[in-house]
Every structure is written in C-alpha cells, then in structure tokens.
Amino acid sequence: MISKLLIANRGEIACRIIESARARGIATVAVYSDADAQARHVRLADQAVRIGGAAPSDSYLRGDRIIDAARATGAEAIHPGYGFLSENPDFVEAVAQAGLIFVGPSAQAIRAMGLKDRAKALMVKAGVPVVPGYHGADQDDARLRAEADKIGYPVLIKAVAGGGGKGMRLAEAAEDFDEALASARAEAQAAFGNSDVLIEKFITAPRHIEVQIFGDGANALHLFERDCSLQRRHQKVIEEAPAPGMTPEVRAAMGAAAVKAAKAIGYSGAGTVEFIVDGSGPLRSDGFWFMEMNTRLQVEHPVTEAITGVDLVDWQLRVASGAPLPATQEELTIHGHAFEARLYAEDAANGFLPAIGTLSHLAFPPSVRADTGVAAGDSITPHYDPMVAKLITHGPDRATALKALRDGLAATEVAGTTTNIGFLSALAADPDFAQGGVDTGLIARKIDSLTAAPDPRPQDMAQAALMLSGLGDRQDPHSGFTLHTPLRWRVEVGGQGVTLTPRGPDEVICTVGEAAVSAQRLGGVWRFDGQAPRPCHIHGRAITLFGAAPLTLGMADPLDRASTQAAGDAVLSPMPGLLRDVAVAVGDTVAEDDRLAVLEAMKMEHVLRAPRDGTVAQIAHEAGEQVQAGVVLIALDAQDGDA
Template sequence: MIQSLLIANRGEIACRIIRTARALGVRTVAVYSDADAHSLHVRMADEAVHIGASQASESYLKGDVIIAAAKESGAEAIHPGYGFLSENAEFAQSVTDAGLVWVGPKPDSIRAMGLKDAAKALMAEAGVPVTPGYFGDNQNADFLQKQAEEIGYPVLIKAVAGGGGKGMRKVDDPADFADALSSCRREAKASFGNDVVLIEKWIDAPRHIEVQIFGDSHGNVVHLFERDCSLQRRHQKVIEEAPAPGMDEATRNAICTAAVRAAQAVEYVGAGTVEFIADASEGLRADRVWFMEMNTRLQVEHPVTEEITDVDLVEWQLRVASGEPVPLKQEELAIKGHAIEARLYAEDPATGFLPSTGRLEVCQFPNQPIRVETGVEQGSEISPFYDPMIAKLVTHADTREQAIGQMRGGLDALTVWPVKTNAAFLYNALAHPTFGEAAITTGFLGEYQDELIATGAPDAVVLGQAGRAIAERWNTGPLAGLSGFRLNAASHRTMPLAVDGEEYDVRADREPVCDVHVTVLDDRGVLVTRHGRTFAVMMKRGESVGGGAASNGAILAPMPGNIVSVDVSEGEQVTAGQKLLTLEAMKMEHTLTAPFDGIVAELSAKPGAQVQVETLLARIEAEDT
C-alpha cells in the first residue's frame, strides 16, 4: 500500500481523500494557494505545502510546482481528485516520469478518451453504440453545415475538448448554424485552447445516464452500476441519483456491458465514468442509449455509487494504484437501496444564479442520516477564485421516495448565512411532482426554473417560529411561562419583527414545527430556515436594549454590517442605555447602547467601516473598575 500521498486538489474532494487515506494509515500532504491558506483541507492533512497565488493558473494548474511539492514533502504518490489536472495526460506522464505513483488511469488511456471525436470513433470500433453524428477531421464550416443537414435538425455542436457545457450549442434552424458554430469555436478556443468540434443529433427527451467502472493493472474491469445525472442547469449537474429510476434489468445489462467494453478498449486502470445519452421519449430502452464520452477520473457524484454498493471508491483507487487487483468481482457487487446527491452552491438563483462570495458567518449542516461532503466550515471564506460548491448532501434509503424525503428534511435542517445558496432551489426541485414521478430529462430544470426559484416574503410559519424563539430567549425569568397568558382566551404574544427591512406584527407560535430550523443570530434576532430558505428575522428597531454587549462591557458587532455613526468618544462617561453607535445590516439600522454606567475605555469603531460579526467595536468599563 502507498505510504504517503499528495492530493493535488482542494476543497471537499481533498478532504474526502484525506479521510480515506487516514483510515488506511496513509500520510497525507495538502497543497494550497494564497486564498486557501486557512482552508479545512490544509488543516486536515498531515502536512501542507504552499504552491502559489490564488488564481488556479498560478497554483493548482502548475504541474511542475505540484510535483516539486510531492518530492519536497516525501510523498510517493499523487491523487489529482477531479477538475484541475485530473484529466491532463501530460501531467500524469510527468508524475510517473518523476518516479511518483499516479493515482489514476494510464496517460495513454486519458489521451484516448480526452477528445470526444476520437473517443467516439474508438468506441464505435469497439462495438459501443454512439450517438448519430459527425466526428471526423474535416472542420470546414460549409462541410459541417452539410453534415448537420444530413443528420437532421435539431443538432448539437460540441467542442471535442473540455466539458461543463462550454463550447456547446443546440441549433434548431439551419439559418442559425453558422453563427452558432462561430460562437462555439470561440468559446472552445478560449476555454480549452482547441476549437475543433463535432456534430451530434439532438435527442428530444434526453436523460444523462452514466456508469461507474473500475479497472486494475491485472486486466480486470468491473462496473458498479449506473447513475442518473439528468438534473442539470446549463449542462452542469445539480442533483444525481443511483440507480437510475425506471431502469429495467435488460437496459441496465446493456449499458453496463457497453461501459465495461469501453474501458477494456483503452486498457483502463482505476476509477472512471462512461457517460451515455438516452432517448427517454418511450422510457429507458436498450436500443436508445448511446455513448457520449468517458471521464477518466473520479466524479463529483461518486458518493451515490458508494452508498448503493457499500464501496469506498477512494480506497479502491489507492489499492489499485498500489498494484492490488480490484477488491471485488462483478458477481460480488449488488445494488442496495437508492441514493441521491444534491450539490449545494454559493449562488443566488433569484439573481440569475450569480455566485455569492464572503464569509460563512453561520454554516450548519444537517446531521445523520445525511452524508455531508464539504471543504468548508463555519467561518470559512467562499472566494471568487474557484468553483462555488459549498457541499454535497447525500442520502441513502431503501426506496427512492424515502431518499427524497431524507434530502428534503436535510435541506430544512441546513442553515448558511449570509452567503446565498441554491438550497431552496434544490428543495423545490425535489418536491416537484415531475421529479417525484421520475419523469425527468436534462431539460427539467430549465423548463420549471421559474417556479423552482423561491422568492417573496417569509410565510406565517417562519415568522411564527421566529417569534417563538425570540420570545423564549427574552422570557427567562420566573414569570416566563406566563408570557402571553390571558384569562379569557388561549395565550399568545404578538411581537414586532422585521425581515429585510419589512416590518411585521407577529403572533409567536407556542409549539415548534418539525420542518423549521432556528438558529440564534444575536440578542435581537434569529435565522429561520424552512424548505431551504433562510431568513434573518430581527426585532424592530428600538425593541432591544444594549444589543451586542458582552457581560464584560465589550460591544461586539452582532452581524456583518456598515458602521453608520459613532456617537461617543474614547474616555467619555456614559450611562446605561446610552446610544454608542449605529450599525447598518440586513437593510436595517441597529443601535448599540451602553450595558451599564461607565467610561468608554476602548473605541475601535469608525464611521463608514465594514465590520464582521463579533468584531470588537467598543469596551465600556464600570466607573468603580
């Protein structure tokens, strides 16, 4: 077994690899950029090496620097994770040339599957069904347009290099072909340095089905069944599940056999994914599933396969890279239950899914039975330099319906603030009847996007639970149980609350609600999460006294915000309740007051300054101190 491993990646996949390596007794080495100096994967590893500036091109994409880090740290192997250099054949070759172990397929296998046109030609030769289209070398625009006409519109123009939806255009009308081709080529050239394209027949009711395969250096190849990755937004996967709903045994056998045949054609070693497109207009059928491409690495969605097979794919990678055979034979592998993965992104669906960056002031993930794969924690920074994924949430249950229910419950128990997330979008997708009926295609999220994006004011349940939580925090004396008590009617209490500047008179609920998660924010408010949406619910301005004051006289910022005014000076004598300064946050002004009579012994707050939660703004000392 490999004894020391450098992970040439960051974030959740680096943390994921470190956990398995540690369980196997393998020493781990992390690499990090300037932006990741304090990241979770850096602290988890046994050793960490700085490799450059925050931009990926100056750090995680510098293969020579990573190899030097491996040698410097004494690592004997490199695991690339996914993304960055994971499918770079030249980097893989450089690793082996440097005398290190490459935890991945052979460079020749990566090259064979690296370009979609060459891969399709190779698969057709191996007897694997491929999507109808043109995959040849002639890149003349007029010739390609003629090919598109012969294939029949609509067609898909696709860059032969790269992925993630870049360099990809659907064309419905022959009159639009030339412009679409030019646009596709420009994007492909900018993204991958290669503007070669192929033309495919557009599938009207497409489902994205992929098969996890695994090979070793002894000639063995097995499959670990299929995953359905049809829920995509702009060709980026959002929700994945295994096994594929509606998959019969005949179709499963056909697609998995084809995947194994594809891997054998390139003498594949390690973890890989063979991706297929299925025409689901009449359900899944063996004669309507075609090869798209092969990803020569571990996939983001690999946990759903692990959940239904009881296999640790990272452990398999390390064992196979160490020269061992694949741990299980095909007949020893079986599907157990159903698993779903949802990708939690730092983005705001209400603003066109723009990335949301900043500090995770509150980051609370759900507990078991939800599996959480993440590279962040409360206090971490979401930077603009890398993929905005915060975490992957994974559920596993006996049935698909139970797995969906667990995931929805997990999203109710998730609180991230003030960074925006797609949690409510995920919840609404999972709750949609079409998803529940498994009547899904790759167009599902686009078709229903407007109704999946959650907007609008908080509902009565959210406000009521916020009122309940705030009332409980304020009423801690001997008469707390009588709060809202009335002789002639049921007890209740009406509270003045505000959300995003909108004010509400709220009747505080007396009983908790199971699908609402409440987190204390500060002395004036709480965070309330329901169905993936998180609201900061605050007491109205003027309703709190001494907000943000610690018992020792420290005046702390109750939340991130902007200091509007400072009304005292250092050394000034103040009385209890006197206004000290005003903080603007969440579209509201919050007055911070003196907790007791005393002197302003310390004053760091300055008008116009941006402050983070719990920043020391001032300190009041009692007069007798």
C-alpha cells in the same frame, strides 16, 4: 501499499481523499493556493505545501510545483481528484518521469478519451453505440453549419476537450447556430485552451445515464449505473443510483458496453462511461448511445458507494499500489437506492448567479452524508467552483431515499451566503421526479416554479423583527424605560415595516401589513401565533431562517440615509470576475436583450444583455480587465425624461 499521498486538488474532493487515505494508514499532503491557506483540506492533511496564487493557473494547474511538493515531502504518489489536472496526460507523464505514482489511468488512456471526436471513433471500432453527429477535423464555420443542417435540428454543439458542461450549447434552429457556436468556442477556449467542437443530434426527452467502471490495466468491471438527468445548463444537480426504470436486460447491455470501452484503452482506476438515453418511453437495450468517458473519479461517485458498499477511493489507492481488482463482477450487488444533491453558493432566483461570502454558520443533519470542503468561518471566494457540499442519502428503496433527501435538505443550515437549498428542495419535491419521470429537460420546463423566491409568512417577518431588534432578548421589555420611551417600535425588515408592541414581559404583538402576529414566550421559547420558531442564525443585521425554503432577511439601519440610483441605463457587473469580451462600441445602437459583454466568473461564462433599447454612451471597462461586483461596465444614453 503507498505510504504517503499528495492530493493535487482542493475542496470537498481533497477532504474526501484524505479520509479514505487515513483509514488505510496512508499519510497525506495537501497543496494550497494563497486563497486556500486556511481551507479545510489544509487543516485535515498531515502536511500542507503552498503552491502559488489564488488563480488556478498560478497554483492548482501548476503541475511542476505540485510534483516539486511531492518530492519535497517524500510523497510516493499523487491523487488528482477531479477537475484541474486530473485528465491532463502531460501531467501524468511528468508524474511518472519524476518517479512518482499517478493514482489514475495512463496518459495513453486519457489521450484516447480526452477528445470527444477521437473517442467516438474509437468507440465505433470497439462496438459501442454512438450518437449520430459530426466529429471531423474541419472546423470551418460553414462546414460546421452545413453538418448541423445535414444532421437536423436541434443539435448540440460540444467542445471536443474537457467536460462539466463547459463549451456546450444547444442550437434549437438554424438561426440559433452562429451565436451558439461562437459562445461554445469562446467558453471552450477559456476552459480548455482548445476551441474545437463537434456537432451531435440532440435526443428529445433525453436521459443521462452513466456507468461506473473500474480497471486494473488488464481487466475491467462495472459498478452499475447512475442517473444524472437532472441538469441545469448541462451541469448535474441531483444524481441517483440505480436509474429509475432500469431493467436487468438494459443494465447488462449498458454495463457490457461500458466495460468494452474500458478494455479498449487498457483502463486502470476509476472512470465513468456516459450514455445519452432515449427517455421518451421505457428503457431499451438499443436506446442508448455513448457520449463520452470521464477518465477520473466523478463528483457523484458517492451514490455508487452507497448502493454497493465500495469505497472507490480506497480501490483507487489499492490498484495504484499494484493490486488487482478488489472484486469480481459477480461479487458486486445493488443494495437499496441513493441520491446526491449538489449544494452550491448561488442565487437560483437570479439566474443561478454564483454567490460569495463568509459562512457564518454551517451545520448538516446526522441523517445525511455531507461531503464538504468548508466549515463555519470559511469563505466562498470568486476564485473556484462555489460548491458548499454534496448531500448524500441512502434507503432501502427510492421513495425512502428521496424522503431522506428532502428531510436532509430542510435540516441543512447555511448562513452567510445565498445557496440553492430552496431550489434543490423544490426539485426533490417535484411530483414528476418523485415518480421517476426524469429527463434532462425537466428543470428547464419547470424553471419558474422551481426557482420562485418564497414570500415570507407574517410569522417569519415577526420572528425576524423580534430577533433582530433585540426585543426578544429582554427579560422585561418595560424595565428601564422612561415616560418618554415609546412602547411601540417600528423596524424595517426585508424592505417591509414591522411594528412591535409589547404586552408584557412574555408577549409582543407584531404587526406585518394587515396581519397581527402574537409572539409569546413559553418555556423560554418564543412562539408565533402558537407556531414554533424556525431554526435561525443572526449574522450582523441579518437573520437566516432555515428550512426547505430558507429566508435571509436584513434589518435596515434607521441612521442610514444612503440613496441608490436606478440602474436602468447601465449594465452592472453581477459579481467579481474577468470581463472576457465586450461586443459593442460607443455609439452603437442596441435593442433590449442584445448581447453586450461576457463576464467569466467561477469557471462559467455569463452573458450580459441590454436592459432596454438605446445607444451605448460609455464603456467603463475593457475586455481582459478584472472587475468587482456592482461596478458599471456599459452605460446607455439617458432616455427622454431621465434625470
């Protein structure tokens, strides 16, 4: 058995691996960038080694430094986690040449599945069904456009390298193809260093069902399926196992196809075979097609662990140490149902823009499994994926597990950054989802209702005003006042005025617009119109009220008279990032919603568009520059009547 393991990753997956290694008595070594010097995975590991600067290219993608760290600390093996170098065959070979164990498949297996076009050809040969499409080497724009016309719209343009939804664009019609192709290629080049793409028929009402496989190089088995159909921009949001509506016949067919794929490449370790499934009706044994194989552990692996009772990381460590498969196919069974929700620092109501900030408060209820790489006091930075945690629930049946997820989301407390808890809660409460009606288009169809920002109730405003003003902390709001002290206060919270009128030491009338909320302190706890206060956390001049629809409300500083200028004539950077491309020049005429620039931040591309018709008057930053949030990137000419 391996005695010392280096984890070549960060965040929640590094913490997850450390926990399983520690349970088996294996010492652990963490690596970290300058931005992660105080990170949770560094604090958890037995040893930690700095490997470079904040940018992944200076640290977590530096295979040579990671191998040097393993040698220097006496680690025998390297676990790559997922992302970064986990599917880089050159790194796998370098690890082997250094006399170390790579906890994962061989470089040959990764190469076989690393490029989607070659993988599909291999699957056809192995007898695994694949989606109709073009997977050829000719990458000329005209050829790709002609192949798309031949396949028939809608088509999906996908990078041949990588995964995670990067370099993937949907072209609904022929007129959408050129822009979708250019965007997919640019993102693929930035993410994987390879701009080649393939074209596939887009399945209407598709479901995304994947099968967890495990091999030891000689044999392979599957640990059943996961449904990952709830996606936004091709990235998974909530996953579950087993898949709703799955029958024993279809499960057997998909499992057999996945095992065929694994055996075709002599697979060793944990992997996932992803299928696109026709969700227009009941699942069928002839209604699924191979999409790709992820030659690594998946983000959503905990739901499989929950229904099988298997620790997949422990299995990885055992097989990497030379042991055979720890179980047979017949010994594996499904127990109940499980869900996983991905909690991100992002603003769902503002186009899911990634958010940053210091987590002034972070708490998870004991009813959920929370896989996280952060703790209160840690920061979400612009350098990496903004995941805060994965919340996993399990129950004897789907309805029970889903209720546990809804309750767990409502009881999760995060302050200091914007999160997608409200969006996840709305999704978990969606009636179609509750009935098992899932497909990859569900979120897009309901995006407006799922991302609607909640309006604060008068009771919420009253609680925020009372807590932020400090009035709620006074034992006697009249004590120490002079005759000149007003017995009424007006504060501005969340951009709205609230008047606070004390009626004694334990009662304040909070006037919010036309509503008058009675705040009364009973047994040391304030109640608002008789309702218990929401759990909350004060950070600076703001308060976050927790629940299924969290609210963060700030109190204006009455001494702050700074004015803000409308940005209707300017395109501002929505977050720190790399200005990847500027598509216009000074003097160009643009129409509202025209593509002006592309900002790359937190591993994603964000297209910045014209706020109105006009002429480009100024380009403040050039492509290739790092820019800060809020700076002007492109300014339009002033319209008639503008000041």
